[in-house]
Amino acid sequence: MTIAAPPAAPSASAPASPIDRHADYDRRKLFIISVIALATAGMSFILRSSIAGDLQTTFLDPIDQVHSAQMLGGILGVAFLGFAFTIAIGSPLLDVLGMGRLLMLSSLCFIVGTLTIIFASALQGAMRVDSVLWCGSLATGIGWGLVETVINPLTATLYPEDKTSRLNVLHAWWPGGLIIGGLVGLAIGHAGFDWRIRIAAVIIPAVVFGAMIIGTRFPPTERVAHGVSTREMFKEVGRPMFIIWFGAMFLTAASELAPGQWVEMALTRTVGMHGIWLLVYVSGIMFVMRHFAGSMAHKLSPVGLLWVSCLLASAGLLALSVANSPVTGILAATLWGTGVCYMWPTMLASASERFPRGGALLMGLMGTAGTLSIYFVLPRMGMIFDEAKITAAGGTEKFQALSGEPLNQVLIVASQTSFRAVAILPALLLVVFGAIWLYDRSRGGYRPEKI
Numbered sequence: 001m002t003i004a005a006p007p008a009a010p011s012a013s014a015p016a017s018p019i020d021r022h023a024d025y026d027r028r029k030l031f032i033i034s035v036i037a038l039a040t041a042g043m044s045f046i047l048r049s050s051i052a053g054d055l056q057t058t059f060l061d062p063i064d065q066v067h068s069a070q071m072l073g074g075i076l077g078v079a080f081l082g083f084a085f086t087i088a089i090g091s092p093l094l095d096v097l098g099m100g101r102l103l104m105l106s107s108l109c110f111i112v113g114t115l116t117i118i119f120a121s122a123l124q125g126a127m128r129v130d131s132v133l134w135c136g137s138l139a140t141g142i143g144w145g146l147v148e149t150v151i152n153p154l155t156a157t158l159y160p161e162d163k164t165s166r167l168n169v170l171h172a173w174w175p176g177g178l179i180i181g182g183l184v185g186l187a188i189g190h191a192g193f194d195w196r197i198r199i200a201a202v203i204i205p206a207v208v209f210g211a212m213i214i215g216t217r218f219p220p221t222e223r224v225a226h227g228v229s230t231r232e233m234f235k236e237v238g239r240p241m242f243i244i245w246f247g248a249m250f251l252t253a254a255s256e257l258a259p260g261q262w263v264e265m266a267l268t269r270t271v272g273m274h275g276i277w278l279l280v281y282v283s284g285i286m287f288v289m290r291h292f293a294g295s296m297a298h299k300l301s302p303v304g305l306l307w308v309s310c311l312l313a314s315a316g317l318l319a320l321s322v323a324n325s326p327v328t329g330i331l332a333a334t335l336w337g338t339g340v341c342y343m344w345p346t347m348l349a350s351a352s353e354r355f356p357r358g359g360a361l362l363m364g365l366m367g368t369a370g371t372l373s374i375y376f377v378l379p380r381m382g383m384i385f386d387e388a389k390i391t392a393a394g395g396t397e398k399f400q401a402l403s404g405e406p407l408n409q410v411l412i413v414a415s416q417t418s419f420r421a422v423a424i425l426p427a428l429l430l431v432v433f434g435a436i437w438l439y440d441r442s443r444g445g446y447r448p449e450k451i
Contacts, residue, residue: 025219027158031166033216034151035173036209037103040110041144042177043184044202045079048117048140050185052076054195059120059129075133082141083148084371090149091364092233099150099218106146107210111203113139118196143206148367153360156352157222163448164302164349165294171345172290175283182280222352223359226451236358237365245354246369248432249347252306253370255313255426256340258377259320259419267320269408270415271329278329282337289341296342301446302350305342307433310426313339317423321416339426344370353448377425381418389414 052072060068090102116123116136123132151170159166181201188198219225223233236242260279267278297305316336323329351358351366392413393399402410440446 024217025158026216029212029216030154030158030218031170033103033209033212034154034170036205036212037106037147038151038170039173039177039180040107040202040205040209041147042174043181043205044110044114044140044144044177046178046181047185047199047202048076048079048137050182050189051117051195051199055117055133058195059133063128063130071130075130075137078134079137079141079144080371080374082138083145084368086142086145087149087364087371088368090146091153091367092230092361094149094153094360094364095221095224095230099154099221100213100216102146103150103218104210104213106143106150107206107213109139109143109146110206111210113137113141113143114199114202114206117199140202145367149360149364152348152363152367153221153352154218156349156363157219157225160222162294163352164297164305164346167345167349167352168290168293168342171348172287174344175286175290175341178283179280179287182283221359222356222451228357228359228451232357233359233361236355236362239355242351242355242358242362244432244436245347245351246365248306248429249351249366249369250373250376251425251429252310252340252343252347254373254377255310255317255422256343257370257374258381259317259336259422267323267329267415267419270412271323271326273326273329278333281330282333285334285337286341289338290345293342293346297346301437301440302346302353303433303437303440303446306346306350307430307437309339309342309346310429310433311339312336313343313426314423314430315339317419317426321420321423356449356451377422381422384421385414385418388417 055075056068056072060071064071090097094102113136116139117133120129120132120136127135152167155166155170156163184201185198188201189195260282271278293305300308312335316332316334316339319332319335320329323332347370348363348366351362355362389410390396390399392410393402399410
């Protein structure tokens with residue numbers, strides 16, 4: 001079983017032919033592989049979250065019941081760390097190692113990581129079972145990171161004249177994977193099957209896209225195809241505008257991912273319905289609307305679309321902070337979901353269009369910024385939540401004495417406060433994107449940079 005290596009890059013003096021004119025590359029098949037790989041990552045994400053309670057009661061409580069939740073947080077959180085480091089390290093090496101090889105490795109990581117979690121009891125021995133679960137979660141996080149390392153520059157290479165639209169369509173399959181995984185997990189759970197069957201569902205799409213890679217030729221990245229050197233690629237990192245874009249990615253991702261992780265815990269008690277259903281609903285909005293990003297970006301420009309997205313996201317988070325019923329929860333979630341749905345893929349597309357010489361490295365750094373934001377923002381949300389509940393109760397001792405409905409009311413106040421605090425993040429970007437939007441208009445409008 002071999003994977004065709006990327007062809008040698010043309011010399012700097014030879015004009016590069018657009019990828020869609022190469023008969024050697026099946027653009028449609030490569031895009032479908034990317035879609036299935038990203039959907040696999042989404043399924044792994046939500047199914048791993050859905051078995052969190054089972055992992056805690058089955059493996060962690062018997063080890064240390066007092067600290068089992070903290071142990072569980074470490075096991076789930078290491079997937080994000082694996083993602084961040086993988087995309088940061090893999091992106092500058094993408095042209096050396098080859099897209100096909102890295103994407104095949106991601107398929108193996110999903111399979112091996114999932115099997116490690118399933119057979120954790122049998123694999124313990126030299127290490128404790130919690131360490132085995134940690135390794136399994138890390139492997140799936142690396143698989144997720146490898147997917148993002150490959151599919152973003154691959155899509156930008158396959159569709160150089162339509163990056164914003166195509167990257168949004170591609171990333172519609174992240175919420176698509178969340179929806180598929182969520183529904184599969186619910187169906188398996190209602191059927192009474194063991195949690196191991198639930199998480200095992202990830203293996204099916206992982207095998208599918210891994211098998212599709214065999215014998216498929218992958219193109220060189222856009223940067224290599226145009227003869228841009230590795231040294232030139234690294235020089236792009238130091239451009240002031242990219243540093244601004246990197247920071248903006250941190251805030252846009254935090255506006256989407258951090259509240260998404262907080263929904264079940266915080267909103268369930270405030271809106272009177274399971275927060276996970278709001279997350280599935282928002283995922284459905286994102287899946288549909290990302291297919292229409294191209295026309296909106298054409299009317300507003302990508303940075304204009306980001307400005308509108310930040311306005312809606314900030315308003316949506318404020319609305320979630322005061323929502324107190326299923327109806328108001330759905331309305332607020334609609335506003336927030338509409339705002340955040342274009343952020344991640346449009347930020348990637350804009351970075352690729354503004355800094356095409358940065359190639360896979362800059363797109364990888366953008367993904368790293370987005371994922372690392374969770375590590376900074378989620379703990380801060382937790383800190384705000386804890387401070388708010390103590391303040392609402394009138395002090396630590398009074399809080400510890402609460403129970404029943406008085407306790408629930410205090411926690412409602414804390415939940416609303418934590419969402420209200422996060423609303424400032426996309427609001428800050430209104431100034432940044434507004435200034436860039438006006439600057440582009442002063443120069444005759446937005447134009448992607450050509451290599």
